[in-house]
Amino acid sequence: MATWSAPGRVNLIGEHVDYVGGPVLPFAIDRRTEVAIERRTDSRIVVRSTELEPAELPPEARPGEVDGWERYVAGAIWAFTQATGHRPTGLDIDITSTLPTGAGLSSSAAIECGVLGTLGDIMGTSLTAREIAMLALRAEREFVGVPCGPMDQLAVMLGELDHALLLDSRTLDTEQVPLRLAAAGLTVLVIDTRVRHAVADGAYADRRAACAEATTALGVEWLADATLQQVIGLTDPLLRRRAHHVVSEIQRVRDVVAVLRADHPEDIGAFLTASHRSLADDYDVSCPELDTAVDAALAAGALGARMTGAGFGGSAIALCRLGEVAAVRDRVRRAFDGSGWATPDVWPATPAAGARRSAR
């Protein structure tokens, strides 16, 4: 038997810029997905998880042939075969998780990375952390069909305790940036609105298409290369707003990295809140539940708050002093009371280690 543990991620800042060549700053979190694989005596591939119905994967499943949550597992197996030529069969795959699914916290990347790491061990093919991330990305893009950037998979694989991962999405160069929250008396609260999004639906692809159009209109290689002045000159108002989010967000990532390198995490709050406003007003990827969560957290004294991940639901994050956690949580919950919305799930996230072998 082989087992791996893969974390989810929170994106601290740098939202919707990993497919236009921009820098992003996610961190792996201490909610994780455990994958255990055992050989079977027959050739079936059976996937089990505590919360979902067991599923049997068709042999050598190809893109488009598997639906439901098990497509992340099938996608990982498919990508493994594409890269190594090995065709795994006869497997019992057991998945347990403390990571909510569909909450914008990369539960799918955690499954894909966890399955790939475990498969490598069971098949005797050792893969590096980066190789696993790239195969998981391939599974997500080519098998599941989400045209995502590289942020989630690299955050899941390369996270480090008390650090955020600065990823240049163009070169895929990475750097660890200190994120010593507890030492500064701070925490990042995750506010899971419990609005479930389907990133695979059109809105994400639509934002990518708008960025591609703006890139062409500006005559730059990557939208990340555009200046604010160039963007302001765009004649199409919608493209101007989309591109404005991108260039302003990239500057905020740089500012946050500088503040964190100076070890002043308490000073990043305003950048987080500005990021949310830009995502809501220029990029149109927020929703009433996320806006309510952010506004309530700020009203209760959070230093900064924003949606995290693709948006359209999922989770927000709020940077809080440790002494204000209860006040922020209560205020957010009260803001949702009487709205007819589900009560949000609010919990602190700690910057944690990336995916690794684990003992069961």
Ligand code: GLA
């Ligand atoms: C999803 C994608 C990422 C990234 C974010 C938005 O999580 O998987 O690649 O584009 O949305 O920042």
